[in-house]
Amino acid sequence: MADLLVGQVLSFAADPFAEGPGAARIWERGGVLVEAGRIAALGDAASLAAAHPDATRHDYGAGLISAGFIDAHMHYPQTAIIASWGKRLIDWLATYTFPEEARFADPAYCAEIAGRYLDMALAQGTTSMCSFATIHPTSVDAFFTAAEARQMRVLAGKTCMDRNAPADLRDTAEAAYDQSRALLQRWHGVGRARYVITPRFAPTSSPAQLAALGALWAEHPDCLMQTHLSEQTDEVAWVAALYPKARDYLDVYESAGLLGPNAIFGHAIHLTTRERARLAEVGAAVAHCPTSNSFIGSGLFDMAGLKRDGLRVGLATDTGGGSSFSMLRTMAAAYEIAQLRHVALHPSQLIWLATAGSAAALGLGQRIGSLLPGHEADLVVLDLASTPAIAQRSARANDLWEALFPTIMMGDDRAIRATWVNGRLAHARALA
Numbered sequence: 039m040a041d042l043l044v045g046q047v048l049s050f051a052a053d054p055f056a057e058g059p060g061a062a063r064i065w066e067r068g069g070v071l072v073e074a075g076r077i078a079a080l081g082d083a084a085s086l087a088a089a090h091p092d093a094t095r096h097d098y099g100a101g102l103i104s105a106g107f108i109d110a111h112m113h114y115p116q117t118a119i120i121a122s123w124g125k126r127l128i129d130w131l132a133t134y135t136f137p138e139e140a141r142f143a144d145p146a147y148c149a150e151i152a153g154r155y156l157d158m159a160l161a162q163g164t165t166s167m168c169s170f171a172t173i174h175p176t177s178v179d180a181f182f183t184a185a186e187a188r189q190m191r192v193l194a195g196k197t198c199m200d201r202n203a204p205a206d207l208r209d210t211a212e213a214a215y216d217q218s219r220a221l222l223q224r225w226h227g228v229g230r231a232r233y234v235i236t237p238r239f240a241p242t243s244s245p246a247q248l249a250a251l252g253a254l255w256a257e258h259p260d261c262l263m264q265t266h267l268s269e270q271t272d273e274v275a276w277v278a279a280l281y282p283k284a285r286d287y288l289d290v291y292e293s294a295g296l297l298g299p300n301a302i303f304g305h306a307i308h309l310t311t312r313e314r315a316r317l318a319e320v321g322a323a324v325a326h327c328p329t330s331n332s333f334i335g336s337g338l339f340d341m342a343g344l345k346r347d348g349l350r351v352g353l354a355t356d357t358g359g360g361s362s363f364s365m366l367r368t369m370a371a372a373y374e375i376a377q378l379r380h381v382a383l384h385p386s387q388l389i390w391l392a393t394a395g396s397a398a399a400l401g402l403g404q405r406i407g408s409l410l411p412g413h414e415a416d417l418v419v420l421d422l423a424s425t426p427a428i429a430q431r432s433a434r435a436n437d438l439w440e441a442l443f444p445t446i447m448m449g450d451d452r453a454i455r456a457t458w459v460n461g462r463l464a465h466a467r468a469l470a
């Protein structure tokens with residue numbers, strides 16, 4: 039049985055950073071035909087309806103139908119500590135993050151937070167994400183189990199730490215390898231799950247642990263590897279002190295076998311010229327976490343420069359270090375941070391980063407992130423007039439981009455009219 043979603047349809051066949059807003063294809067009265075979890079066709083609504091008279095019709099009027107949002111870097115175990123006050127990175131981890139992550143030794147707590155987080159993500163139009171778990175294998179099992187129940191395509195891995203963390207949040211090099219491997223074998227490629235090898239970051243792993251995870255990655259090179267890189271200047275200095283022989287922060291990872299095209303590095307703000315060139319040469323991806331960067335006071339990500347260097351860049355909330363679960367709010371923060379660097383990101387670039395850009399950064403650009411025939415049917419329907427303030431501005435718009443931008447800058451979960459996952463309705467906004 040097919041479903042036909044009708045509304046304004048936005049599809050990208052190319053990267054608007056390279057080709058401008060013309061990279062997008064827009065149908066003002068368009069349709070997306072969904073069948074067996076996939077996008078079967080898209081185009082003019084009347085033609086699709088005529089060709090598929092038996093499809094169940096879902097008419098979203100002037101709603102904008104886009105690929106679902108993809109959060110390229112976040113920490114689901116930090117859901118309950120989002121918006122914790124007053125600390126920079128290292129203090130923030132010690133004060134808020136580590137005590138909360140210790141609670142994930144309890145499988146029931148893991149399940150409660152995983153379900154709570156995923157339901158909030160769906161209500162924000164986020165259909166996929168790449169999450170850090172905690173050191174506890176049960177935190178990974180809970181996340182994949184909760185995602186499987188919702189048919190979501192998710193990526194996650196056990197966060198490995200064997201030093202500079204509380205005793206109840208430390209594993210060892212051997213345990214990190216063994217537990218990560220067991221989880222990888224249990225979950226990677228099962229349904230819509232992908233396992234991600236996940237050292238938290240260089241300061242909380244010994245050289246032996248990083249090397250063990252590098253060895254595991256070499257055995258399973260189709261997995262992603264995620265970690266953090268150059269978020270704050272005092273963190274960069276700490277890494278230099280911990281790894282005196284390394285050329286720079288990135289070299290710590292590379293020396294351990296943790297650099298390659300399937301690597302995604304969160305933040306990547308304070309990069310040296312060599313690090314930027316090396317990331318581009320290898321084809322590694324980075325995740326821009328703009329609400330986190332301003333919330334924790336980390337710095338201004340160089341979107342224009344890194345895109346010019348040819349890096350794959352995904353957009354991410356980094357919750358709970360980030361201050362919002364909303365990818366709309368995250369797009370707004372990316373716009374503001376770029377403005378502080380005297381670059382005005384176009385609405386087409388912002389929504390592309392949150393969909394196709396993140397998908398490409400996670401190596402999933404052929405499956406999700408774009409409304410293209412054959413892609414998995416993960417979609418969001420945006421109401422571009424969700425509040426009086428947004429409605430009065432979008433009413434003046436001369437084109438779709440001008441109509442979309444107020445929702446990017448001022449929209450929240452009220453703008454998410456519906457979220458579709460794997461070809462089925464997963465969330466619908468309650469009527470006021």
Ligand SMILES: [Zn+2]
Pocket residue numbers: 111112113266304356359
């Ligand atoms: Zn993070």
